Structures are given as structure tokens and as C-alpha cells.
Amino acid sequence: MLITAKPGVRWLGLIALLAYLFATPSWADSPCSERKQTLLLPGKISCSHQSTWIASGPLTARKVIYQRPAGTPPPGGWPVALLYQGSFFALDDFVYYSNAWLGKLYNEGKTIKTLLDHGYAVIAPSAPADLFWQTNIPGLSGELYETSSDFSFLSNLFQAIDNGHFGPLNGQRKYATGISSGGYNSSRMAVSFPGQFKALVVHSGAYASCSGPLCAVPDSLPADHPPTYFIHGFVDAVVPWWSMDLYYDRLLHQGIPTGRYTEPLGQHEWFDASPGKILAWFNAYP
Secondary structure, eight states, X not given: OOOOOOHHHHXXXXXXXXXXXXXXXXXXXXSEEEEOOOSSSOOEEEEOOEEEEXXXXXXXXXXXXXXXXXXXXXXXXXXXXXXXXXXXXXXXXXXXXXXXXXXXXXXXXXXXXXXXXXXXXXXXXXXXXXXXXXXXXXTTSSGGGGGSHHHHHXXXXXXHHHTTTTSSEEEEEEEEEEETHHHHHHHHHHHHSTTSOSEEEEESOOSTTOXXXXXXXXXXXXXXXXXEEEEEETTOSSSOHHHHHHHHHHHHHHTOOEEEEEETTOOSSOOTTHHHHHHHHHHTOO
């Protein structure tokens, strides 16, 4: 015998199903939304964000955009992923389209979404004038780096994290990544901010003071250098793969935890593999 539900019951069932779907983490527990690419529309990743200003000197300040994961923070606060911009690609928001001009920036958006959805707060500070980081500027890349506005700005930023300026974050669980200039700046965290970071991912970059093919890695790296992973395109013409390899080999030689992923035909860009590789490396060092 065929049993059919009354119209009112069917509507109640549909409402209950929709309520369940929108209550699951993939729908509700995320500050991000994702639209898949169609024939008519590009894919879109959009994560909400907040913004603030942090002093970079006595009379100057820089913008910082950030977001925390949804839900209740763990004891001690959310772990923090610092995301450093590449040269000339300011991080003014967390909105990305799959047809982005000049490179696969869409995968940067996927990286942000992946980190937020897996319990990492994401903080994206601005490079000077939204251009590039000072880590490898001749004259500032050595001992004089601590006189740079980057050093003042980032020191103030890390203090603001500890002081609760960004909400319930865990300053003892900081991680850093970034592409190109932001990759070099991720390395800088190991050189000039000892003990601050749990782990680093250098994406399409190399040692802190290198600059493209002009690259020399010191014979001795800091003994407390954080575990560092590399993501690099083998045919990168901006930051040669071999410059990353020098850094990787030095870490291996000193017994510092390291690893790498090479995109065989990859150029100077984010890759489809980037979000998962970054998350896995950070997760390995809680």
C-alpha cells in the first residue's frame, strides 16, 4: 500500500531538511562562501573581514585586514596564520575570482578559506605602500633590518595579537606564509623574530635576504629556526627554484624540520595544491 504524507507534513519535512543543511559546518560555520565556476560566471570565494591600523613608526600606520573562524575559540584562543602579500598585490579584502588577472590568485583565496574553515585566524598585514616587504632591500636586509618600518610594524602587530586587539587569538601559536615578497618575508620571521612562530611556509620565495637570482644563504641558520616548508614552481622565472633549494638544503644540513612541494610546470603563482599543503604543515606543529 502506498502511503503519502499530507501537504502540511511534507512542508514541515522540507523545512526541517533545509534547517539541517544550513546548520552544518559547510553552510553555516564559516565566514567564507564559495561559488563554483559555471559557463556564465567565474568562481568566487568571499570571506568577510575586519580591518584595523597598526603603527609602523612614530607618525605612520599600516592597514591590517583579518578574520577569525566562526564558533567558539579553543582554550587559549585561535591559532593565527599571518599571510604576507606578494609584490604589488595588496590584500585589501578576502574576495577572489577564478578569472583573476595575472596568475592564479584564486588559490590564495582558497588558502584563506581553508585556514579559516579549519580553525585558524587569518591576519593579512600590508607591505609599505602595498608594494613589497623590506626584508631583502639592499642596505636593510642585514643588521640594519631592525631599523626598518617593517620591523617596527610587525613588532607592534605581534604585540597587538598578544594584547587581544584582534580578539581571542593565541599568540603562542603563530604561523606565517606568503608568496613572492611575502615568501621572503615569511623567512624573515625566522631570522629577526626568534621564538615567535611555530612553523613557516615559504611560497615562491627563498631566504629572507635573497632577491630573485641574487641569493646566498648563510652557512649557519638560527638554531631555533621554525620548521619550514617550501612550495615552488620548477620553471619560476622570478624566483628561481634553485634559490629555494639552497635554503632547503641548509635546513636539512642543520637538522631543522623541512619539506617541499615542487609544481613541475609551475611558474610564479599559487597552485591548486597550495591550500592543502599549507594547512597540513601548520597542523603538524600545534
